[in-house]
Amino acid sequence: MNEFELCPRFEKAVSILSQRWTALILYQLMAGPQRFCTMTDKLGISGKTLSERLKDLEQQNFVIRNVYPETPVRIEYTLTKKGMSLTPIMKEIENWSKTWIEQTEVQDNI
Amino acid sequence: MNEFELCPRFEKAVSILSQRWTALILYQLMAGPQRFCTMTDKLGISGKTLSERLKDLEQQNFVIRNVYPETPVRIEYTLTKKGMSLTPIMKEIENWSKTWIEQTEVQDNI
DNA sequence: TAAAGTTAGTTACATAAAGTAAGTTACTTA
DNA sequence: TAAGTAACTTACTTTATGTAACTAACTTTA
Numbered sequence: 001m002n003e004f005e006l007c008p009r010f011e012k013a014v015s016i017l018s019q020r021w022t023a024l025i026l027y028q029l030m031a032g033p034q035r036f037c038t039m040t041d042k043l044g045i046s047g048k049t050l051s052e053r054l055k056d057l058e059q060q061n062f063v064i065r066n067v068y069p070e071t072p073v074r075i076e077y078t079l080t081k082k083g084m085s086l087t088p089i090m091k092e093i094e095n096w097s098k099t100w101i102e103q104t105e106v107q108d109n110i
Numbered sequence: 111m112n113e114f115e116l117c118p119r120f121e122k123a124v125s126i127l128s129q130r131w132t133a134l135i136l137y138q139l140m141a142g143p144q145r146f147c148t149m150t151d152k153l154g155i156s157g158k159t160l161s162e163r164l165k166d167l168e169q170q171n172f173v174i175r176n177v178y179p180e181t182p183v184r185i186e187y188t189l190t191k192k193g194m195s196l197t198p199i200m201k202e203i204e205n206w207s208k209t210w211i212e213q214t215e216v217q218d219n220i
Numbered sequence: 221t222a223a224a225g226t227t228a229g230t231t232a233c234a235t236a237a238a239g240t241a242a243g244t245t246a247c248t249t250a
Numbered sequence: 251t252a253a254g255t256a257a258c259t260t261a262c263t264t265t266a267t268g269t270a271a272c273t274a275a276c277t278t279t280a
Contacts, residue, residue: 006134006137006138006152006153007204007207008216009207009208009211009216010137010203010204010207011134011216012207012211012215012216013203013204013206013207013210013211014133014134014137014203017127017128017133017203018127018128018129018130018131018132018133019128020128022128023124023127023128024116024121024124027116027120027124028116042116043116082210085206085209085210086206088202088206089199089202089203089206092198092199092202093120093123093124093127093199094117094120094123096123096195096196096198096199097117097119097120097122097123098119099195100123100192100195101119101122101123105122
């Protein structure tokens with residue numbers, strides 16, 4: 001059935017980026033290290049799903065988890081070099097959205 | 111809860127591209143017009159989901175559906191200008207995958 | 221010292237999205 | 251008349267995600 005004429009590396013890249021929330025999480029982290037609760041607040045993602053995604057991203061070496069044993073404990077997620085390397089893709093999406101997403105398409109999200 | 115510090119246009123663009131299969135469908139169509147059954151074969155997507163995605167993409171003006179009343183009927187999906195405008199994003203992903211996706215990460219998909 | 225607060229999660233249950241496989245429509249050729 | 255073809259659709263199952271309550275570990279407040 002599957003003839004796989006698609007480049008498998010491209011397919012893999014898309015499968016990473018098109019998993020729900022992953023691109024937004026990575027984009028958020030491009031602004032600098034973030035804590036768990038900051039991300040749930042900013043993205044509107046559930047704690048359960050964020051927890052899963054961050055584990056996946058850590059395992060795939062996009063993100064590093066740093067523990068600061070303060071009180072209360074502070075845990076920060078930071079992009080690795082691999083994570084940072086996605087910046088041009090994000091910029092391209094950002095750029096595209098400026099031309100092609102209408103103001104009106106976005107109203108119901110506000 | 112949601113402070114929405116993210117640019118809503120960027121968020122919208124990501125929500126389009128990160129819906130499962132959408133990026134792969136658009137990428138396939140960049141190679142030229144395609145028929146329904148060609149796409150199910152090449153992508154390994156179910157007919158049901160492809161049908162849904164194509165309707166969405168048509169409605170959002172990424173894709174046009176052309177009916178050729180031959181026998182049996184031929185229906186071709188083609189990218190619009192808006193659909194084509196995503197090419198630089200796809201190229202950027204393609205490019206990224208060449209550097210950052212290892213051969214080994216991809217083996218189990220073949 | 222007991223109660224309440226904080227961060228970073230996890231768990232159990234509910235809803236939504238996607239996959240599977242069979243069925244439908246409309247037309248044709250053997 | 252039977253079988254074939256393309257493009258779907260439908261009913262049912264599996265997987266993914268959301269919600270809200272709960273836990274651990276430590277601290278501050280009453």
